[in-house]
Amino acid sequence: MAGDAPRTAVAADADATETAALEAPDPGPGPTWRGSRRYLRWESGLALALVGTVLLGVGLSGQFLTSTNILNLGLSNGEVAIMTLPMMMVVIAGEIDLSIQSTLALSSSVVGYLWLHHWSMPLIIVTVLVLGALLGLINGLLVTRLGLPSLAVTIGTLTLYAGVAEIVLGATIVSNFPAAYTSIGVNAVPGTGLSYSAVIFVVLAVVTGVVMHATAFGRSVFAIGANADAALYTGIRVKRVKTTLFVVSGLVGAMAGVLFTFRLSTAEYGNGNGLVLSVVAIVLLGGVNIFGGRGTVAGVFLAVLVFSILQNALLLTNFPQSASGIVTGGLLLVAILVPNAGDLLRRGRRLVRRMPGGWS
Numbered sequence: 001m002a003g004d005a006p007r008t009a010v011a012a013d014a015d016a017t018e019t020a021a022l023e024a025p026d027p028g029p030g031p032t033w034r035g036s037r038r039y040l041r042w043e044s045g046l047a048l049a050l051v052g053t054v055l056l057g058v059g060l061s062g063q064f065l066t067s068t069n070i071l072n073l074g075l076s077n078g079e080v081a082i083m084t085l086p087m088m089m090v091v092i093a094g095e096i097d098l099s100i101q102s103t104l105a106l107s108s109s110v111v112g113y114l115w116l117h118h119w120s121m122p123l124i125i126v127t128v129l130v131l132g133a134l135l136g137l138i139n140g141l142l143v144t145r146l147g148l149p150s151l152a153v154t155i156g157t158l159t160l161y162a163g164v165a166e167i168v169l170g171a172t173i174v175s176n177f178p179a180a181y182t183s184i185g186v187n188a189v190p191g192t193g194l195s196y197s198a199v200i201f202v203v204l205a206v207v208t209g210v211v212m213h214a215t216a217f218g219r220s221v222f223a224i225g226a227n228a229d230a231a232l233y234t235g236i237r238v239k240r241v242k243t244t245l246f247v248v249s250g251l252v253g254a255m256a257g258v259l260f261t262f263r264l265s266t267a268e269y270g271n272g273n274g275l276v277l278s279v280v281a282i283v284l285l286g287g288v289n290i291f292g293g294r295g296t297v298a299g300v301f302l303a304v305l306v307f308s309i310l311q312n313a314l315l316l317t318n319f320p321q322s323a324s325g326i327v328t329g330g331l332l333l334v335a336i337l338v339p340n341a342g343d344l345l346r347r348g349r350r351l352v353r354r355m356p357g358g359w360s
Contacts, residue, residue, distance in 0.1 A: 042287035046302035053306050057313035064316060071188050071195055075263060077308040078197020079104070079256040079272070083279045084286070085201075085208045086249035088300045091283055092212075093245055094225040094292030095143060095150035100253040101276035102161035103135050105269060107257025109165040112174030112267025121181055128254050135161060136250020140243030158276070165269040174267040185263030197259050201304070204252070209297035221245070225292025274325075281328050282307050284335035307331060 057064035083100050090097045107128045114124045135157070142153045189199045212218035220241050223231040232238050261267045286303035288295030311327055 043296065043299045043302060046286070046299060046306060049306050050302055050309070053309040053313065057309055057316070060313050061316035064313060067193050069312065069316070070193055073308050073312050074195035074198030074201075075186065076312070077304070078195050078201060079260045079263075080275055080278050080282070081201040081304045081308070082197060082204060082252060082256050082259070083275070084282045084300050084304060085204050085297070086245070086252045087279050087283050088286065088288050088295055088297070089208070089212065089221060090150075090245045090249055091288050091290065092225045092292055092295045093221050093242055094228060095242060095245070096154060096280075097136075097139060097150065097246060097249045098154040098276055098280075099135070099139060099157040099161055100249055100256075100279065101272050101274075102158045102165065103132055103250050103253030104257040104260060104272040104275065106135070106161045106165040106168070107132055107254040108261045108267045108271040109169040109269045111258060111261050112172070113168050115174055115177065115267070116172070121178060125258055128258055129251060132250040132252075132254020132257070133247050134250070136247040136253070137243065139250065140246030143246065144239035144242050162269070169267065169269045172268075175265055177262065177265055177267075182262050182265040185259060185261075185265065197263070200255075200259070205297055205301050212297060217241070222293060225289075225294070227293075277325075277332070278307070278328050281332040281335065285331050286335075290336070303335075 063069050083104070087097060087100065110128050110131060111124055114127065115121070119127075139150070139154055139157055142148050142157075143150045184196045187196070188194055189196055192199060194202075212221065220231065220236045223234070223236060224238050224241060228238050257272070260271055264271070282303045283295075283300060284290060285307065286295065286300035288300065307327075310331075314327065
């Protein structure tokens with residue numbers, strides 16, 4: 001009897017294993033839903049949208065794939081593309097910087113003002129970049145040290161910096177910049193066929209991707225956006241990280257202002273008006289969560305291409321440039337509604353169930 005005990009235990013284990021195997025759900029052919037979700041990421045949808053917009057451009061105009069038009073793509077959207085990268089980082093951290101548009105405008109005004117006062121262009125560029133970093137620092141300190149909401153702060157500085165830009169240059173329009181610098185704004189980088197602003201965007205996108213996805217600083221940004229209090233308790237210096245992001249945003253905004261001035265060969269206080277809406281629309285279209293904690297550089301990169309190509313294709317068909325806001329607004333709505341469609345449907349169902357009679 002004692003010798004039968006181990007045999008009985010083994011038989012019981014075998015029966016239990018067989019029963020579990022019989023009761024286990026059949027996974028069915030192909031990958032499970034959890035595995036297949038990898039193929040349904042937002043970036044995959046953007047890649048398909050990119051293919052669609054390219055085909056649309058080819059179908060609408062025979063000039064779409066010409067080297068001249070490809071150069072124009074980078075020229076017309078290069079500064080916006082550059083500004084999406086710091087905006088992406090700030091939004092992932094759970095904040096927003098709407099003043100980046102006025103940072104561009106003020107930088108352009110300062111370039112013109114200093115040039116009128118006979119400063120050398122290299123010194124002007126360095127001064128403007130430092131100014132941009134200081135403007136970002138002001139935003140960062142107001143948000144992190146005074147605890148003010150970034151939306152309110154940067155709406156305020158959006159107006160403030162625009163007002164300072166107007167005071168600096170007034171109604172004066174400066175356009176006598178050296179050809180060696182204005183050519184940077186309109187010519188292609190030798191051997192690439194791409195504008196200088198487009199190449200700068202690609203380089204900055206690679207750097208941003210490495211920082212955000214392969215460094216401790218990038219992981220801190222994601223952690224802060226997901227839960228700032230929890231990030232603080234784990235030892236992350238939340239205020240310092242956020243302030244750094246605003247400084248970077250100001251610095252890049254100033255760089256965009258310099259490039260914008262060279263491209264138009266004109267410095268005036270109204271440069272860049274309305275660009276912030278395009279920047280925000282692209283960032284959200286790229287899959288960055290407006291509440292923070294999620295987003296990828298790859299998604300924003302693809303969104304820049306989709307946005308730029310779509311606008312360019314429409315302009316080649318003589319689509320009114322004054323109505324380009326329709327494209328920006330439409331993409332912004334798509335970027336907000338589509339990722340949240342599941343939550344909206346669930347809320348709708350709960351609301352209907354609470355109504356008398358439930359589903360009709």
